Amino acid sequence: MIKADHKKAVIFISSGLGDALLLIPLVKLLKERGYQVTGIVTSPFPCEQLFEDTGLFEQLIIARSKVHLLKYVLKHRRRFQLAILNYFSAGRSTLLAAKQLSPLVHTNRLPDTLGKNTLSGVLYIQPEQGIHDAVQNMMLAGEGIKECNEALLSLDMPMRHTLDLPESYIVLQISAANNKQTYKNWPLKYWIKFLQLCKQQLPSLSFVLLGDKTETDLADELMQAGSGNVLNLAGKTSVMQAMEVIGRSRLFVGLDGGLMHAAVVLGKPTFSLWGPSSPALYGYEKMIPHKHRVISLYLGCAPCSAWIKPNTSRVSDPERCPDHKCLQELKAEQVFGEFSIFVKKHALI
Numbered sequence: 001m002i003k004a005d006h007k008k009a010v011i012f013i014s015s016g017l018g019d020a021l022l023l024i025p026l027v028k029l030l031k032e033r034g035y036q037v038t039g040i041v042t043s044p045f046p047c048e049q050l051f052e053d054t055g056l057f058e059q060l061i062i063a064r065s066k067v068h069l070l071k072y073v074l075k076h077r078r079r080f081q082l083a084i085l086n087y088f089s090a091g092r093s094t095l096l097a098a099k100q101l102s103p104l105v106h107t108n109r110l111p112d113t114l115g116k117n118t119l120s121g122v123l124y125i126q127p128e129q130g131i132h133d134a135v136q137n138m139m140l141a142g143e144g145i146k147e148c149n150e151a152l153l154s155l156d157m158p159m160r161h162t163l164d165l166p167e168s169y170i171v172l173q174i175s176a177a178n179n180k181q182t183y184k185n186w187p188l189k190y191w192i193k194f195l196q197l198c199k200q201q202l203p204s205l206s207f208v209l210l211g212d213k214t215e216t217d218l219a220d221e222l223m224q225a226g227s228g229n230v231l232n233l234a235g236k237t238s239v240m241q242a243m244e245v246i247g248r249s250r251l252f253v254g255l256d257g258g259l260m261h262a263a264v265v266l267g268k269p270t271f272s273l274w275g276p277s278s279p280a281l282y283g284y285e286k287m288i289p290h291k292h293r294v295i296s297l298y299l300g301c302a303p304c305s306a307w308i309k310p311n312t313s314r315v316s317d318p319e320r321c322p323d324h325k326c327l328q329e330l331k332a333e334q335v336f337g338e339f340s341i342f343v344k345k346h347a348l349i
Helices: 017-021 024-032 047-051 066-075 092-101 133-141 188-201 213-224 239-247 258-265 332-345
Strands: 008-013 036-041 059-062 082-085 105-107 122-124 170-172 207-209 230-232 251-255 270-274 292-296
Touching (some): 008 024, 008 092, 017 258, 024 036, 024 133, 047 239, 082 092, 092 105, 207 213, 213 230, 239 258, 258 270, 292 332
Parallel strands (some): 008 036, 008 082, 036 059, 082 105, 105 122, 170 207, 270 292
């Protein structure tokens, strides 16, 4: 068990919105143990906005440049008793900064460029295959925790009402990871067909389409196809407005991405499609089966996209997959059939 007298911990937040949200159970665990937790945001994304007015962190430090990070380190050297960096945070500069901020550093990734002498005071926590990423983060607290629950995942965020939205709707996201990891995307023609089936057979359902500015072209194509009752807000919301849209919704439908994780922490059911990435690592059906549904073909070559032991039996880089069978062969009719069962289960029709 971690022993601390002054109870101050610092966590680095260096990746996307979804990865930031997956740190919530770790922060809650540290707070239960009496720590005051500071977050240092080095991510290029506005992750700090997710935690405004939530009371989760004692403070959030924005250090998106090495200069800002260095200034903070020089001013607060040895202020903390524990520093934590997960896989996405543990770069060379952040690990060196963490060593200056705290005599004890926990991480599940060691950069190759650091020598043995540099790793003094660094405790490496071995990640484990088949364990959810939220639990991998909790394991960085040092006690080999193996499970998480809905209460630990939830984020107590004040719900704003700044947007004019339908009375009842489902959030839809048709691309993932700011549309940069296109290998995660279900073909647009399937989304169009899926929404046409919804329009024909579940006409009472309405959708609000979310995404950032990199996803507007896909959103426009979807809207031009005239595929049902869809309000297009892709590229038209801030991070906090997107959280508002999700928080006021009935359900999330989409892919492995930050908005799916946002729906989970806001207590919304999710219906998500998976191809090259791992539902065991990032999905929620196994953890909270009554609320979340994962749809995947579970091909023998998956998951080829994973930070821990990816399946390289077919390709070493998911971008180079010649056919993307895991999503190309997941047909709209099959997804709609599962979706109709799911919405009936949650009394949405």
